[in-house]
Amino acid sequence: MNYLQAKKELKQGKVSPVYFIYGTQAFLIEDFTQHLLNQVIGQDGSDMNVITYTFSETPIELAVQEAETMPFLGTNKVVIVKDFHAVTSQKTDSKIEHDLDVLTQYIENPSPESTLVLVAPYEKLDERKRVTKRLKKEATVIEAMPFDDRMMKQWIEEQATTKGIQITKEASERLVERLGFDLLMLAGELEKMALYVGEEEITVDVVELLVARTLEQDVFALIDFAVKKRLDEALVIYHDLLKQKEDPLKLLALLARQFRIYYQVKGLSKQAYSQKQIATQLKLHPYVVKLASAKVNQFNERTLLTFLEACADTDYAIKSGKIDKVLALELLLMKMTQKTETK
Structure with missing residues (x-):
């Protein structure tokens, strides 16, 4: 049960x-x-x-x-x-x-x-x-295991009903996009939004206004803006993260992890693995695989390998003292905007 x-x-x-x-x-x-x-x-x-x-x-x-x-x-x-x-x-x-x-x-x-x-x-x-x-x-x-998409939607609806409010389907999806499947954070944000809306329903606009993106979501956005050649917007997010005292080396590690997940998901998808099988194989939450599956068509495998190598080269350059870490990540983002091949 x-x-x-x-x-x-x-x-x-x-x-x-x-x-x-x-x-x-x-x-x-x-x-x-x-x-x-x-x-x-x-x-x-x-x-x-x-x-x-x-x-x-x-x-x-x-x-x-x-x-x-x-x-x-x-x-x-x-x-x-x-x-x-x-x-x-x-x-x-x-x-x-x-x-x-x-x-x-x-x-x-x-x-x-x-x-x-x-x-x-x-x-x-x-x-x-x-x-x-x-x-x-x-x-x-x-x-007491991690939820799949269906159970997460049911849980959010139940939480909202318990608090005497309603939440739109779009708002529920945006909330999960921002926070992932962290139930403690989701419960806290639902409580906050319930106090804000009173007897009104929670909409996408309310989620956008009150729920801050997680660090992982900012990394997603960094990658999205970079591959879409929107360097200015990528740099705005990057410098906002610096103002929040996030270490460029930590951001670099998260970027490399995301590219690694994309590469693995793309490879297993080509072998006709289902998202559930991929999640089991890579020991990832199914939601992480779902998000990656929606993004991997932006890249071909050669591009993903190039980005992974660029992340490794940047990490080496920083740790060997060849370049300042703040500047190094800026240059990496610029490199990512120069060429993205899709397939």
Whole structure:
């Protein structure tokens, strides 16, 4: 079950006795946990009925024992076990011994007065382990993984609805263009825009006015202006970044990274790889591959290799003291505007 489905069930009052949450998106884990607490304990509920353990510090038997204990002055309690690495193959320095049989017995017959939440903030699970298999069979499993495009749109709409506002499709797309899939930043910007528009809807103009571009988006713009031979606009962005105390060497590294991604995406696309397959192959977020796929037709592979070599030469010239780094990047941008072959 994905995060959005789990949130929907919570809103419908469907609470499971055991949740197993795994994945790398800390924001989703924290957000779901908070909604669960509000649903089970209530915003005015006793903190004594929310007990949190860390798996590397506390035997799992104590967490199970707590879940089996009656709530204090209430009808429900939530027991949270963080960093539940028993479902992974990673090695740890913890000297705590756990009786996982106690846990597997509990999840087969959980207490109706408690909700046990096991949090594993990892991308991959060890499917061979008995506890992993048992949790996947008996518990409500929630994947806190990076969103694809469809889930991102749903999430933004849900966030807007929660704040009592609406956001246009175009505004939602522009927001993702500016911030990418950083959920914490997106949530913060949505909160800011909601306060600004009041009961009105969020439009593209509102996004343009209130949401600043990220550094990565500025690098995208630098490349776009340069390859379109709009040097003046590229230099304006570059000098704005210098005023923001961005190091030219850092900008150079980001430019080189972007050209490398373009080159790899173009090559794999020629081999008929799908965007999802490319993302897996290059270990990139699917959205990064989507953006790159929309841009690679501006270049042929020879041009991309030329730009990568120019970035390497510029890096060497700066680090060997042959040229000032601010001037070096200006010259690189000028070189990029001189010739761009497309195919």
